[in-house]
Amino acid sequence: MSQETVRAAELAAARTQALCATADDLERDELHEECGIFGVWAPNRGVARLTYFGLRALQHRGQESAGIAVGDGGTVMVRKDLGLLGRVFSDADLSALAGDVAVGHVRYGTAGAKSWEAAQPHLSTINDVIIALAHNGTLVNTDELRRQLIELGVPFLSNSDSEVAAKLIGYFTQRTSHLREGIRKTMEIVRGGYAMTLITEQALYAFRDPHGIRPLVLGRLVDQGLDQLDLEAVSTLPVDGDPAAAAADEPVVGIGGWVVASETCALDIVGAEYVRDVRPGEILRVNAEGLISEQGVPAETPGASCIFEQVYFARPDSIMDGKSVYACRYDMGRQLAIEAPAEADLVIGVPDSGLPPAEGFAHESGLRFGEGLIKNRYVARTFIEPTQELRSMGVRMKLNPLRDTIAGKRLVVIDDSIVRGTTMVQLVRMLRQAGAREIHVRINSPEVIWPCFYGIDTDVQSQLISASRSVDEICEMIGADSLAFLSMEGLLRCMPERSYCAACFTGCYPVAIPETFGREKFMDGYRPRNLGEDAVVDEDAVVQKGKDRTWELAHQSS
Numbered sequence: 001m002s003q004e005t006v007r008a009a010e011l012a013a014a015r016t017q018a019l020c021a022t023a024d025d026l027e028r029d030e031l032h033e034e035c036g037i038f039g040v041w042a043p044n045r046g047v048a049r050l051t052y053f054g055l056r057a058l059q060h061r062g063q064e065s066a067g068i069a070v071g072d073g074g075t076v077m078v079r080k081d082l083g084l085l086g087r088v089f090s091d092a093d094l095s096a097l098a099g100d101v102a103v104g105h106v107r108y109g110t111a112g113a114k115s116w117e118a119a120q121p122h123l124s125t126i127n128d129v130i131i132a133l134a135h136n137g138t139l140v141n142t143d144e145l146r147r148q149l150i151e152l153g154v155p156f157l158s159n160s161d162s163e164v165a166a167k168l169i170g171y172f173t174q175r176t177s178h179l180r181e182g183i184r185k186t187m188e189i190v191r192g193g194y195a196m197t198l199i200t201e202q203a204l205y206a207f208r209d210p211h212g213i214r215p216l217v218l219g220r221l222v223d224q225g226l227d228q229l230d231l232e233a234v235s236t237l238p239v240d241g242d243p244a245a246a247a248a249d250e251p252v253v254g255i256g257g258w259v260v261a262s263e264t265c266a267l268d269i270v271g272a273e274y275v276r277d278v279r280p281g282e283i284l285r286v287n288a289e290g291l292i293s294e295q296g297v298p299a300e301t302p303g304a305s306c307i308f309e310q311v312y313f314a315r316p317d318s319i320m321d322g323k324s325v326y327a328c329r330y331d332m333g334r335q336l337a338i339e340a341p342a343e344a345d346l347v348i349g350v351p352d353s354g355l356p357p358a359e360g361f362a363h364e365s366g367l368r369f370g371e372g373l374i375k376n377r378y379v380a381r382t383f384i385e386p387t388q389e390l391r392s393m394g395v396r397m398k399l400n401p402l403r404d405t406i407a408g409k410r411l412v413v414i415d416d417s418i419v420r421g422t423t424m425v426q427l428v429r430m431l432r433q434a435g436a437r438e439i440h441v442r443i444n445s446p447e448v449i450w451p452c453f454y455g456i457d458t459d460v461q462s463q464l465i466s467a468s469r470s471v472d473e474i475c476e477m478i479g480a481d482s483l484a485f486l487s488m489e490g491l492l493r494c495m496p497e498r499s500y501c502a503a504c505f506t507g508c509y510p511v512a513i514p515e516t517f518g519r520e521k522f523m524d525g526y527r528p529r530n531l532g533e534d535a536v537v538d539e540d541a542v543v544q545k546g547k548d549r550t551w552e553l554a555h556q557s558s
């Protein structure tokens with residue numbers, strides 16, 4: 001190694017160390033992201049390994065920490081740590097996690113620190129009730145609930161909202177002697193976006209918030225030669241909120257196992273067949289007796305699935321609400337070409353999520369589609385880097401223009417969203433340096449103006465480039481020749497027919513945000529319509545529930 005190379009290596013190492021220190025030390029001001037959850041009940045099928053593969057398919061939803069918990073009939077074991085899945089689990093770790101039921105999580109924290117304690121699954125051990133819980137979403141009213149639980153003597157390891165849910169479930173279950181009742185009671189009291197799955201020593205549970213904000217799908221593993229499940233029966237499992245009706249129905253039995261996951265791509269990877277979405281407000285339980293469903297809390301109408309899943313979060317090979325994410329994004333590009341055409345020679349997409357809409361734009365406009373940017377697949381999503389400097393560096397490390405393709409060309413550049421503007425500012429500069437003659441930026445979603453509180457936590461409104469600037473101002477700032485966003489109506493036209501949360505575009509929040517949670521997050525002059533009050537644990541109601549045995553009697557067979 002030459003003297004210069006050694007020196008360069010030393011400098012690079014010093015710079016990396018400095019950047020790491022900055023990332024750790026600085027208050028995290030970034031836009032946070034998503035989480036991925038996976039649960040499986042499948043005796044004798046190596047559930048830890050299945051969960052590992054399921055989480056691998058969901059790694060794009062969270063790269064901060066990873067964890068798997070396994071129930072072996074006698075106890076629940078959990079292994080979790082900071083970092084990517086492949087770093088957290090060795091083959092030996094997976095072999096050590098033997099059992100019949102498992103739950104796993106990949107995390108981007110939206111509440112609580114980036115710490116081992118806040119990594120999931122969260123264990124809750126209150127007396128003889130042991131559960132491990134994985135959560136995607138954000139609960140907006142846990143501050144007060146945590147305070148009350150602490151007063152009731154419940155210990156906490158982290159300041160994560162998900163740990164509050166785990167402890168609430170444990171607390172209510174202990175009092176009502178029935179886990180589904182503990183979950184139901186918790187669903188009644190927590191507010192926000194949640195898709196959750198949890199395990200006990202021998203059972204798997206899954207449930208979803210009453211608006212259905214965060215996605216959760218149910219799949220089945222079929223043993224060879226045992227494909228005797230009636231899919232019709234599963235999709236019509238009782239969900240009318242009447243516990244007696246649920247008890248009257250026979251559990252669905254006779255398959256190799258059941259899987260729940262944030263996205264269908266995680267079912268595909270473990271060879272599970274998609275059955276249906278877990279319904280808003282529904283609780284599923286799987287154990288040796290089979291699968292049963294109960295409407296834990298009434299579903300809110302209209303529902304409010306997160307529209308941003310289709311725009312950015314979900315993998316293009318997942319199916320959401322019956323339509324492939326790829327097809328949705330493709331259609332958004334077509335619609336964008338109708339709404340905001342451009343005179344150009346070539347359409348390019350910003351990898352990854354900008355590629356399908358770029359193809360759609362090219363198809364609709366008759367322009368040529370080409371690859372103009374090459375992505376380094378080993379650099380994670382820049383959306384979530386902890387400092388502005390790292391985020392900017394992240395864009396350069398991740399994307400590199402193909403000079404031969406773009407030099408001298410008038411380009412249409414498609415990306416799914418502009419949030420802070422970090423990506424586009426860098427990108428337009430890079431494309432100009434590579435010789436692009438004109439750059440027309442087209443975005444296949446509306447402007448992100450409002451923070452999200454339901455699992456993305458775009459945190460403070462002032463970070464959002466569109467919150468304080470007009471489209472023309474943003475165009476000038478990013479240095480493009482023209483800029484246009486897809487309209488809200490146009491976006492909805494591409495989505496499967498149903499109702500959505502689109503609060504980050506519209507400011508219409510489907511779930512009220514407690515004053516204490518949202519007060520500081522909005523810019524002066526911006527105030528969403530539904531700031532709400534904090535919820536409290538109603539001690540009397542819990543005691544009453546404990547005395548009222550009718551629910552348990554109705555469920556004795558379950």
Ligand SMILES: O=P(O)(O)OC[C@H]1O[C@H](OP(=O)(O)OP(=O)(O)O)[C@H](O)[C@@H]1O
Nearest residue numbers: 352353381382383418419420421422423
């Ligand atoms: O305006 P910004 O604050 O830069 O955020 C918007 C960008 O962030 C996302 O990409 P990201 O790099 O996170 O992931 P991707 O590779 O999946 O597109 C999104 O697709 C936009 O490109």
Ligand SMILES: NC(=O)CC[C@H](N)C(=O)O
Nearest residue numbers: 034035109110111136137
């Ligand atoms: N992004 C998420 O879904 C995060 C889940 C949970 N709120 C946490 O911070 O761990």
Ligand code: SF4
Nearest residue numbers: 306308452501503504
């Ligand atoms: S505010 Fe936006 S990102 Fe958050 S849940 Fe609603 S649509 Fe999704």
Ligand SMILES: [Mg+2]
Nearest residue numbers: 350351352353
């Ligand atoms: Mg991107």
